[in-house]
Amino acid sequence: MTEEPYRWLEAVGNRREYVREQLKGGSPVLGASLPDGILLLGIGGGQSKVFELFDRHALAGLGHPADIEKIRQAAIDAAHMESFTRAPEDVSLRRLIGFGLSPQLKTNFEQIFSAPFLVELLLAEIGSSQEHDLFSRLHFDGSFQNQHGGIAVAASDADAESAATTWLTEANVPAKPRGQAAEFLLQAWWCLSANKSFAALPPEEERRNGWREAVRGKTVEIGWLARTTPRLARYQTLTLANLDL
Amino acid sequence: MSQRALIAGDFLSLLDEHKLPPFRHELSGAAPVQTQATTVFAFHFADGILMAGDRRATAGNVIVTDRVDKVIEIDATSLLAIAGVPATAFEMARVLQTSFEYYRRSQLQALSLPAKVRALARLLRDNLPMTMQGIGVVVPLFAGLDHSTSPASPRVYFYDPLGAQFQAVGYAASGSGSGTIRSILSFQEQHGKPRPSQMNLSQAVQFALRLLMTASEFDSATGGVNPATETFATLKVLKSTGVETISEEQQKQFLKS
Known part of the structure; x- marks a missing residue:
């Protein structure tokens, strides 16, 4: 009996390794809080990476499409129930993650006889200003980090994710117009996908050509949460042409 | 309300699952004084559909307020004009707003116009016990975009209190003042x-x-409508590109021109 806890710890450790192995090679997703709104970007094979959740909320993720779908649906259900029983203004990302998605993911991850969720997620909530924008980086085991404004990246490799975030932040992307910011996010996406080191990046020309070549035959999914619109629903889907790219 | 099976993208199913039906049908021994009375109408014009409503709510012979918005944007391509008991009508609008957006977001496609038209009919049928008691009658107008044509065509529907839906060819009106409106619209049409x-x-x-x-x-x-007292109507336009609101300032300018 005394060895049971150790077996459980070992099983959870193995599970963590398994999930990380499965997520390797997943196409990263990126977000930037800009003066006029929040830009979310992912490159996939269709409508599979970036989604609207609610009036002021959106989700981007990598991982198994079926698992992203389950979490997306759970978030949409919870947000709409909250909106209907209280008010749209009461739907908050902090509560959605902290009291809804995170506990569910943690419970699922620790139930070692059921399949774990193969996901890494980035959720966004548009605020009245960049300082009030909220990103939540939600991991497959239910752990999460919230941050106001700035840059947020979800990738399968934590070090590369951190390096990309630092590079985009140092490039002052949150102060740039939407089209320029998207160009930077696409370059960062290419560097992450092609395993380029952010410490010794290729020249800008190569980065620009790199992402254009890499997205050929794929779908560039761009979600935009507008800071001010006449409507409650702030989310819209953009194309590269909308951004002059 | 009977228990519905969970249907993908159906917000009412989700409400049922949480035992939160939008309309509860407890019978009332004494009918309360109702807030109601209205004139709402919609007609086709060159650019699309104009839907309008006055802003008065009354209870018996008492004017409750002159600041009610009876033309409601349900989503980016749908409008509802309410006539009847506001308590029920506003709740129907809220159910429709949440249902249409819930479907669009969860199913990654917008609900079709026929499905939207029937969704409102279903709410009216669910409200039948209140209608039969005479304390919850709602007779709305609905406008939406038909995406089976290119560009999308705006359409107007009117309903009876039991939920029957009819497409209006040129115009539709509802509420206590609708008789006058229909006469003028018919004359103008001919x-x-x-x-x-x-x-x-x-x-x-x-x-x-x-x-x-x-x-x-x-x-x-x-x-x-009285520009001298800054009393205007709620006016919304549905074009093939979606809903636009005609603000009070715009109404003032249009009246002057």
Whole structure:
């Protein structure tokens, strides 16, 4: 009996390794809080990476499409129930993650006889200003980090994710117009996908050509949460042409 | 409300699962004084559909307020004009707003126009016990975009209190002042120069405001339009590109022009 806890710890450790192995090679997703709104970007094979959740909320993720779908649906259900029983203004990302998605993911991850969720997620909530924008980086085991404004990246490799975030932040992307910011996010996406080191990046020309070549035959999914619109629903889907790219 | 099976993208199923039906049908021993009475209407003009409503709510012979918005944007391509008991009508609007957006977001496609039209019919049927008691009757108008044509065509529907839906060819009106409105619209449709369907936006807004002014002359439960007291209507336009609101400032300008 005394060895049971150790077996459980070992099983959870193995599970963590398994999930990380499965997520390797997943196409990263990126977000930037800009003066006029929040830009979310992912490159996939269709409508599979970036989604609207609610009036002021959106989700981007990598991982198994079926698992992203389950979490997306759970978030949409919870947000709409909250909106209907209280008010749209009461739907908050902090509560959605902290009291809804995170506990569910943690419970699922620790139930070692059921399949774990193969996901890494980035959720966004548009605020009245960049300082009030909220990103939540939600991991497959239910752990999460919230941050106001700035840059947020979800990738399968934590070090590369951190390096990309630092590079985009140092490039002052949150102060740039939407089209320029998207160009930077696409370059960062290419560097992450092609395993380029952010410490010794290729020249800008190569980065620009790199992402254009890499997205050929794929779908560039761009979600935009507008800071001010006449409507409650702030989310819209953009194309590269909308951004002059 | 009977228990529904969970249907993908159906918000009412989700409410049922959480035991939160939007309309509860407990019978009332004594009917309360109802807040109601209205004039709402919609007609086709050159750019799409104009939907208008006065802003008065009454309870018996008491004017409750002159600041009610009876034309409600349900989503980016749908409008609802409510006539009848506001408590029920606003709840129906809220159910529709949440249902349409829930479907669009969860199923990654917008609900079709026939499904939207039937969703409102279903709510009216669910409200039948309140309608039969005479304390919850709602007779709305609905406008939406038909995406089976290119570009998308705006359409107007009217309902009876039991939920039967009818597509309006040129115009539709509801509420206590609708008789006056229908007479004028019918006349204008047959003899007007221009006919409503030929009017540009400026002409259509002027026409709509004058219709409400006339309706308020004959129906005390219809709030009028009076630029001197800054009393205007709720006006929304549905074009093939979606919903636009005609603000009070725009109404003032159109009336002057």
